[in-house]
Amino acid sequence: MRKFLAGAAALTAFLPAAAAYADQPTPWQWRFQTAATPIMEQIEWFERYTLWFIISITLLVLVLLAYCILKFRASANPVPSRTSHNTLIEVIWTVGPVVVLLALAVPSFQLLTAQYTPPEEPKLTIKATGNQWNWDYEYQIQEPLSFNSAMLQEDERTAAGKEDKAKYPRLLAVDNEVVVPVNTTTRVLVTASDVIHAFAMPAFGVKTDAVPGRINEIWFKAEKEGLYYGQCSELCGKDHAYMPIAIRVVTEDQYNSWLTAAKTDLPGANKALMAAVDGDNKVAVAGN
Ligand SMILES: [Cu+2]
Secondary structure, three states: HHHHHHHHHHHHHHHHHHHOOOOOOOOOOOOOOOOOOOOHHHHOOOOOHHHHEEEEEHHHHHHHHHHHHHHHOOOOOOOOOOOOOHHHHHHHHHHHHHHHHHHHHHHHHHHHHHHHHOOOOEEEEEEEEEEEEEEEEOOOOOOOEEEOOEEOOHHHHHHOOOOOOOOOOOOOOOOOOOEEEOEEEEEEEEEEEOOOOOEEEEEHEEEEEOOEEEOOEEEEEEEOOOEEEOOHHHHHHHHHHHHHEEEEEEEEEHHHHHHHHHHHOOHHHHHHHHHHHHHHHHHHHHHH
16 A cells, blocks of 8 residues: 555656646547646536536436336236326426526536636737648737648658657647747637638637638637647548647747747747757756
């Protein structure tokens, strides 16, 4: 038991360092990815909340069914009752579901409103355009910065410095990540150039369709630094599965120096940022 506890303690000591890039799907995962925004935390809360309703209703129905099957089976109850109305029970099975629906509807609408209402005017706006089969990003700033982001090919790993498959998983890693500062309300204007795609980032709790000729707006406020992965989530053709979305959340300083460098040399800026982020993580691990 002691050994187990020591092992668990050792494991938790590693968690902060690992959590920096643990925000991606894992094999046989059946729960959500770790929430990185307050909205995703609210979504997780609502999921747990509704689950308790589902569990209790399922158990209630199961018990009632079992009771009826046993108590009113032909051998135990040869003469069936001819009762057809009971006011009390009819009131209960009308009012009960109404109360359940209200208990679900109120927090559900609150969550929906929160998802559409940024807490403040977003400080950064990025336009994301879905193409068959990659994404274009445009930072809506003075002298806009725009670049294309496509899935990282296996033969590009070495040149890009992305050999680490835990950090840059196959089918999820991209050549150019979106970079945003931490704790900054960021707006994403989502559209498409050819067919309908969808911009989705599970750890942020955002997903919206990318429709040609229309702009859909989402926002997020990432509270944890790290590298987050999402995917196009609308069947958009042959390479639908190969247009991942990667967002790197970094400190304000790292973001600012990346942005300045990216305007002239994007690959160089990305490499410098990767080195800066990895350097910080190493310091953090050593500090443990
Ligand atoms: Cu797509």
